[in-house]
Amino acid sequence: MIDLAPLWLTLKLAAVTTLILVLLGTPLAWALARSRSQWKPVAEALTALPLVLPPTVIGFYLLVFLSPSAPLGAAWRDATGQALTFSFAGLVVASCLYSLPFMVQPLQSAFESLGRAPLEAAASLRAGPWDAFFSVVLPLSARGYLTAVVLSFAHTIGEFGVVLMVGGNIPGRTKVISIAIYEQVETINYAQAHLWSAGMLAFAFVILLLVYTLNRRFPVHLG
Numbered sequence: 404m405i406d407l408a409p410l411w412l413t414l415k416l417a418a419v420t421t422l423i424l425v426l427l428g429t430p431l432a433w434a435l436a437r438s439r440s441q442w443k444p445v446a447e448a449l450t451a452l453p454l455v456l457p458p459t460v461i462g463f464y465l466l467v468f469l470s471p472s473a474p475l476g477a478a479w480r481d482a483t484g485q486a487l488t489f490s491f492a493g494l495v496v497a498s499c500l501y502s503l504p505f506m507v508q509p510l511q512s513a514f515e516s517l518g519r520a521p522l523e524a525a526a527s528l529r530a531g532p533w534d535a536f537f538s539v540v541l542p543l544s545a546r547g548y549l550t551a552v553v554l555s556f557a558h559t560i561g562e563f564g565v566v567l568m569v570g571g572n573i574p575g576r577t578k579v580i581s582i583a584i585y586e587q588v589e590t591i592n593y594a595q596a597h598l599w600s601a602g603m604l605a606f607a608f609v610i611l612l613l614v615y616t617l618n619r620r621f622p623v624h625l626g
């Protein structure tokens with residue numbers, strides 16, 4: 404019988420991570436899109452680091468900074484009584500950092516493509532900054548949000564190196580699909596590995612097909 408626990412844990416991790424990234428990535432992407440600072444390239448480079456750094460490098464430093472001997476890990480342990488490393492909460496922190504550019508970059512591109520005209524039109528109608536953002540910017544950036552949410556969700560599901568370093572392989576707590584595949588290969592259980600891998604392959608294809616299809620059917624019109 405197939406153990407579906409890794410599947411449900413993976414979906415839970417991807418959903419929680421994507422929700423947090425929407426909340427954190429929106430103001431960050433908006434700030435980068437509107438910024439004219441000379442330090443903007445530095446901020447963009449820092450945001451994009453997970454795209455080029457090996458996952459084991461990110462995982463190693465997260466393991467150090469989230470450990471009970473580090474300030475953040477100690478504060479979490481004092482507040483919850485549990486370690487942040489090798490826990491679901493630790494996986495969420497690691498996944499948010501590792502999938503951050505997949506949320507921020509599509510949103511930043513969507514915000515930059517709007518230009519200033521829609522906001523100026525909203526301001527002429529006496530709309531405040533918050534009102535203009537929610538009633539003008541968000542609807543016009545719907546395609547960017549769709550891409551960002553889908554890619555962030557899918558990327559989180561496919562993580563391996565970071566989650567292995569930070570969470571290990573604890574059934575029911577940190578054992579996600581990518582770790583389950585690795586474990587099956589290690590034990591030469593290729594039939595189970597094929598099953599999980601084929602599911603991941605089909606999922607990745609469907610996700611990308613969905614993104615490209617919706618982007619073609621619902622182009623952004625600013626006129």
